[in-house]
Amino acid sequence: MNVPFLDLSRTVRRLQPELDRRWRGVLDTTSFILGREVKEFEQMFADYLGVDACAGLGNGTDALILPLRVLDVKPGDEVLVPAFSFFATAEAVALVGGTPVFVDVDPETLNISPQDAAARITDRTVGMIGVHLYGRPFDVDEICHVCGLHGIWLIEDAAQAHGARWRGKRVGGFGRIAAWSFYPTKNLGGFGDGGAVTGNEPVLVEKTRRQGNHGQAERYTHLEIGTNSRLDSLQAAVLNCRLALLDEDNARRRTIAARYTERFAGIGDLSLPPDRPEVESVYHQFTLRTGRRDDLLAHLGKHGIGAAVHYPSPLHLQPAFAERFAASPMPDLPVATAAGREVLCLPIFPELTDDEVDTVADAVVGFFGPSAG
Secondary structure (H helix, E strand, O other), rough: OOOOOOOHHHHHHHHHHHHHHHHHHHHHHHOOEHHHHHHHHHHHHHHHOOEEEEEEOOOOHHHHHHHHHHOOOOOOOEEEEOOOOOOHHHHHHHHHHHHEEEEOOOOOOOOOOHHHHHHOOOOOOOEEEEEOHHOOOHHHHHHHHHHHHHHHHHEEEEOOOOOOOEOEOOOOOOEEEEEEEEEOOEEEEEEOOOEEEEOOOHHHHHHHOOOOOOEEEEEEEEEOOOOOOOOHHHHHHHHHHHHHHHHHHHHHHHHHHHHHHHHHOOOOOOOOOOOOOOOEEOEEEEEEEEHHHHHHHHHHOOOOOOOOOOOOOOHHOOHHHHHHOOOOOOOHHHHHHHHHHHHEEEOOOOOOOOHHHHHHHHHHHHHOOOOOH
16 A cells, blocks of 8 residues: 555545635635635634734745844844754744854754753844744743743744644744744645734734735835735635634544554654643654664655655754854754754644554554564
């Protein structure tokens, strides 16, 4: 049995009747930009998260860049970012002229380390971007404590954590503002690019929305220099369909994760992130670690099983940042560096069948052999 890493065609089939109805409404009204579907999604998503405000944007990268502009990050300002994340987390800081300061990650969760973050704060540090990596919230209590103690702001990069909870409360309202991506592969994904910001400071969210609409307070009245970054109605319609199914889909992801976890107990050198009681992960990825990662990846490929590496290189080792360390020592980030060599993500999406899950698990266990435990 071949098992895909992700099969969005199954998602399309589930949504087809409701999506056809919604898309027909958009086509009939020709309200393609900032239309009814967008307004409906913004309200529904804010209500779902339990936050005061939501503004749709063109993509998840802009959902990081535009709040940084609104928070007035200037050249010389330092922003703490985890060294193990998707490139956009640090890229956004650099694009607004700030300096990303790379922070090592927790050895179990691979989320940003509060202790290492605190140690890297200087008099130039203005804020921190925390990433809820792989759908598992970072240590919100400790990160918020560090930010409060040092008087710096927090942005949540929640691009992988739609519906995840910290101590029973959904992420997306813990920092000054939260950034979301609706890239098609996300738990709540469109069928194209899309993004949003959410939070409990409506003025900040609205300023971010305005930044994404050419700085307009009203049509042809531009209060500031902005850009063009708006969630379109066709993508909002997809998100409205998928938001209605999100809790059900996340529950299925947790069921699959529990099956994998059971099967992999005591197998070889596999290690899995812990499910701590204060965290409810939505398993955007099911990620394991092994010193034999590349061999396991090749083994799965030979057996027709999709797998992926998120991410093969920590951010401080990316060529784009090489010149930043040319005149200073490379930061010592051992956990993030090791993670880049060891992480492997297995198939986990709501439409994955039980037989497919067992096929993946059998292949992983088989790689380590009958005496692996």
